[in-house]
Amino acid sequence: MSTQELRMVLHxxxxxxxxxxxxxxxxxxxxxxxxxxxxxMLSKEQINRIEESHEQIKLGKSFSNHDADLLVEKWLSE
Numbered sequence: 402m403s404t405q406e407l408r409m410v411l412h413x414x415x416x417x418x419x420x421x422x423x424x425x426x427x428x429x430x431x432x433x434x435x436x437x438x439x440x441x442m443l444s445k446e447q448i449n450r451i452e453e454s455h456e457q458i459k460l461g462k463s464f465s466n467h468d469a470d471l472l473v474e475k476w477l478s479e
Contacts, residue, residue, distance in 0.1 A: 402410070418424055443451075457463060464472065 415424070415427070
């Protein structure tokens with residue numbers, strides 16, 4: 402079934418459901434997937450740390466995922 406066909410089937414099904422609790426549950430599932438995320442409020446310190454991190458990345462002072470994983474494994478084994 403294509404995405405378009407699935408949408409049509411879902412639209413038709415929803416139109417025929419009279420169970421408010423069920424429809425509310427479906428709405429909550431959809432809201433979790435597609436609700437616009439609120440912009441998090443960051444403190445000045447958090448913003449500064451993010452800016453510092455960006456600068457470090459620009460200067461090549463960063464780890465690959467693999468290297469970071471190895472570093473974490475090392476820390477956990479100590």
